[in-house]
Amino acid sequence: MRLSRYFMPTLREAPSDAQIVSHQLMLRAGMIRQEAAGIYAWLPLGLRVLKKIEQVVREEMDRAGAVEILMPTIQLADLWKQSGRFDDYGDEMLRIKDRHDRDLLFGPTAEEVVTDIFRSYVKSYKSLPLNLYNIQWKFRDERRPRFGVMRGREFLMKDAYSFDIDEAGARRSYNRMFLAYLNVYARLGLKAIPVKADPGPIGGDLSHEFMILADTGESQVFAHRDLVEMGAPGPDLDWQGDLEAEVGRRTCLYSASDEMHDAARFDAMPADKQMTARGIEVGHIFYFGTKYSLPMKANVTGPDGKDTPVQMGSYGVGVSRLVAAIIEASHDDSGIVWPDVVAPFGAAVLNLRAGDAACDAACETAYSALTAAGKDPIYDDRDERPGAKFAAADLVGIPWQLVIGPKGLADGVVELKRRATGDRQTLPLEAALKAMIG
RNA sequence: CGGAGUGUGGCUCAGUCUGGUAGAGCACCGCGUUCGGGACGCGGGGGUCGCAGGUUCAAAUCCUGCCACUCCGACCA
Numbered sequence: 221m222r223l224s225r226y227f228m229p230t231l232r233e234a235p236s237d238a239q240i241v242s243h244q245l246m247l248r249a250g251m252i253r254q255e256a257a258g259i260y261a262w263l264p265l266g267l268r269v270l271k272k273i274e275q276v277v278r279e280e281m282d283r284a285g286a287v288e289i290l291m292p293t294i295q296l297a298d299l300w301k302q303s304g305r306f307d308d309y310g311d312e313m314l315r316i317k318d319r320h321d322r323d324l325l326f327g328p329t330a331e332e333v334v335t336d337i338f339r340s341y342v343k344s345y346k347s348l349p350l351n352l353y354n355i356q357w358k359f360r361d362e363r364r365p366r367f368g369v370m371r372g373r374e375f376l377m378k379d380a381y382s383f384d385i386d387e388a389g390a391r392r393s394y395n396r397m398f399l400a401y402l403n404v405y406a407r408l409g410l411k412a413i414p415v416k417a418d419p420g421p422i423g424g425d426l427s428h429e430f431m432i433l434a435d436t437g438e439s440q441v442f443a444h445r446d447l448v449e450m451g452a453p454g455p456d457l458d459w460q461g462d463l464e465a466e467v468g469r470r471t472c473l474y475s476a477s478d479e480m481h482d483a484a485r486f487d488a489m490p491a492d493k494q495m496t497a498r499g500i501e502v503g504h505i506f507y508f509g510t511k512y513s514l515p516m517k518a519n520v521t522g523p524d525g526k527d528t529p530v531q532m533g534s535y536g537v538g539v540s541r542l543v544a545a546i547i548e549a550s551h552d553d554s555g556i557v558w559p560d561v562v563a564p565f566g567a568a569v570l571n572l573r574a575g576d577a578a579c580d581a582a583c584e585t586a587y588s589a590l591t592a593a594g595k596d597p598i599y600d601d602r603d604e605r606p607g608a609k610f611a612a613a614d615l616v617g618i619p620w621q622l623v624i625g626p627k628g629l630a631d632g633v634v635e636l637k638r639r640a641t642g643d644r645q646t647l648p649l650e651a652a653l654k655a656m657i658g
Numbered sequence: 659c660g661g662a663g664u665g666u667g668g669c670u671c672a673g674u675c676u677g678g679u680a681g682a683g684c685a686c687c688g689c690g691u692u693c694g695g696g697a698c699g700c701g702g703g704g705g706u707c708g709c710a711g712g713u714u715c716a717a718a719u720c721c722u723g724c725c726a727c728u729c730c731g732a733c734c735a
Binding site: 229231232233234235236237238239247248254256257305309311312328329331360362363364366371438501504506508534536554572573604605606607608609610611612614615623625626627628635 | 669728729
């Protein structure tokens with residue numbers, strides 16, 4: 221992509237509405253534009269990052285055996301009346317009427333819809349386990365949206381729903397999601413810890429939130445230090461197995477957010493293992509049994525020939541929130557420092573003297589080579605001063621920056637900068653390309 | 659929903675108290691000098707000052723109502 225033909229409206233100053241660093245940087249980098257409280261348009265750069273995060277989530281869901289579908293944003297109120305939630309959900313639900321005066325709503329979550337889909341087609345335990353997920357926009361009319369896309373009213377969520385014949389099966393499904401989530405966050409360059417969560421009125425102990433540690437987090441987190449240090453399980457698990465041991469390794473160590481905190485247990489740990497921090501919730505998983513299948517009559521026939529309500533769980537990842545969460549966890553004074561996997565562009569070519577024949581030629585060579593190598597480069601071919609180009613590339617967080625200017629070319633060299641470390645080296649163009657492409 | 663605050667050009671803000679021809683910096687357009695970490699000079703375009711009423715010879719400024727947005731709190735399957 222040539223920057224002169226792109227749409228990347230960067231700002232030198234942050235709009236005064238933005239209070240936290242991720243919101244400020246997203247606005248300054250031209251990733252989003254606020255349209256109303258908690259409602260944002262995604263500009264090209266923001267959309268690229270959003271799509272990349274979405275893709276990582278998708279790949280890990282698929283690996284864990286979940287199957288992608290796409291459910292509508294607009295849902296029928298009738299389904300919510302069946303589950304009993306239409307009246308319970310309250311003002312957070314955006315209710316709509318169509319021209320026939322029929323009650324609709326903008327979905328805040330999709331248990332009802334997915335249960336309706338399930339019950340229409342699946343009748344036998346032999347079809348289980350099944351996990352259906354989608355990545356779709358949700359709307360919750362929050363009393364107080366804030367912090368940009370961190371707590372928006374409209375947000376992109378990956379929500380998965382598991383269906384099993386019995387509680388043991390549901391637990392296996394839960395474990396798969398638990399571990400898949402850790403792999404998602406690890407791939408995004410985040411250190412996420414699972415914490416015991418309030419399962420709500422359903423009861424039981426099967427609910428966890430996934431928190432990434434950041435000073436601006438909205439929740440207080442208490443955890444055993446070993447849990448924080450523990451790496452992600454990685455892709456090479458027996459995803460069809462019960463995974464109980466792998467999950468057990470992690471859930472046996474203490475961790476909780478403030479509402480579930482047990483100070484006595486926490487204090488009983490060795491002092492050097494006690495960790496308290498602020499956290500951003502980036503995922504929440506639940507096992508809720510027959511909460512929806514019972515009232516909505518989502519039954520399957522078991523091996524004994526008898527119908528039984530299917531056992532369900534749901535598993536959410538805030539995809540749009542993750543954009544902000546990654547920035548909160550990874551930025552510096554110059555701007556965003558993206559992990560390579562989610563960076564909007566893989567590399568930048570900075571032409572310090574657009575219009576100079578030698579510079580133009582060298583940049584075109586580099587741009588073509590990087591494009592051919594799949595590095596997805598952005599070429600800053602604008603007639604701008606060098607400082608503006610450096611600042612923009614750092615602000616939006618391009619991981620590799622290839623700086624080509626007349627002074628270097630006179631000596632047959634270019635500059636290669638790594639955004640994450642700030643390291644710069646001067647070397648011939650061929651060597652720089654080789655370093656980037658590998 | 660309780661409390662607090664803010665609305666003036668794309669962004670940051672001054673001007674409001676004390677009514678008198680709408681300002682600055684950045685950004686944008688033109689010309690020139692420049693160019694290796696957000697240059698400089700000259701010239702230019704862009705705002706019915708959130709909206710609606712009211713007071714007044716005269717309202718960004720005073721009064722009334724409304725709307726939007728932000729922060730703190732409560733809330734957050």
